Each structure stands twice: as C-alpha cells, then as structure tokens.
Amino acid sequence: MDKVLIRRLRVDTIIGIYEWEKQLHQSLLLDLDMAWDNKLAAIHDDYQHALCYETVSNRLTALITEKPIELIETVAEMVADCVMTEFNVPWVRVRVMKPGAVPHADAVGVEIERGQ
Template identity: 85%
Template sequence: MDKVLISQLKVETVIGIYEWEKQIHQNLLIDLEMAWDNSLAAANDDYQQALCYETVSNRLTALITEKPIELIETVAQMCADCVMDEFNVPWVKVRVMKPGAVPSAQAVGVEIERGHL
C-alpha cells in the first residue's frame, strides 16, 4: 500500500478547555499517513494523479483555525473526516500533538486511524 505523508504540520490555533487557553493561540503538530495509489502519478510523472500534500496541508490548516476547538480528539476526527471526504482517501492515520500542554512532557497527543486499507 502506498502512502502520502505529512509530518509535523504546525498549526497555530485556539485550542483547549481552560478559559485562559481560549484567550491565546497555541501550536498543534499534525502528522498524517494517507493511503493513496501513487503508481499512476509516478508512471506518468503527472501531478494531476497525485495527492497534493500542499493542498491537504492548506485545507487542514484552514479547517483547524476557523473556530476555537476544545479537544485535540476533535481536531483528529475533523482531519480524518476532511481527508477522506474531500480528497477521497480510503484510509488515514492522524496524530495530533500539543506541545507544552503538560509541563513535564514535551508534548501530549492522540492518534486515530479511520477507513480501510
């Protein structure tokens, strides 16, 4: 199975459950693994048959920043739904990390898989 990867997409947004978090912007780091048949794009060197990681990155950034969100679990599900619905990806793994959320950890996060390989 071929995959298209996006690693540590940095999105600055309003995220969190505490009142003070709702007043500031924080960074999230998003990792995606997306099932995609790269053979046609590779065989023909054809961008039109590729899954454009820039377009996906821009769409997810817009989605995550359009309104405040409380949970990173919600962010992960929103990303999975968007990639599968708007880009016709049959399977996706999404990891959302929130750096600095717990003082004694570099980052905390969630990871989900949706769809079928």
C-alpha cells in the same frame, strides 16, 4: 499500500478547555499517513494523479483555525473526516500533538486511524 505523508504540520489555533487557553493561540503538530495509489503519478510523472500534500495541508490549516476547538480528539476526527471525504482518501492515520500542554512532557497527543 502506498502512502502520502505529512509530518509535523504546525497549526497555530485556539485550542483548549481552560478559559486562559481560549484567549491565545497555541501550536498543534499534525502527522498524517494517507493511503494513496501513487503508481499512476509515478509512471506518468503527472501531478494530476498525485495527492497534493500542499493542498491537503492548506485545507487542514483552514479547517482547524476556523473556530476555537476544545479537544485535540475533535481535531483528529475533523482532520480524518476532511481528508477522507474531500480528498477521497480511503484510509488515514492522524496524530495530533499539543506541545507544552503538560509540565515535564514535550507534548501530549492522540492518534486515530479511519477507513480501510
């Protein structure tokens, strides 16, 4: 399976369940593995057959920052649904990390896989 990868996409947004969290922006780090047939893009050296990681990154940033969200689990599901429906990706792995959320841990997070 070919994949297009995005690593450590930083999105600053309002995220959290506590009242103090709802008053400030925090960073989320996203990793995505997206199934995509890269063969046509590679053979023809043609962008129109590629999955544009910049377009995907910009769309996900807009999605996550539209409104406050309480759970990183919600972020992961929103991201997976967006990538699969708007970009016709048949399978995606999404990891959402929240740095500094727990003392003595660099980050906490969730990872999900959706599709086939």
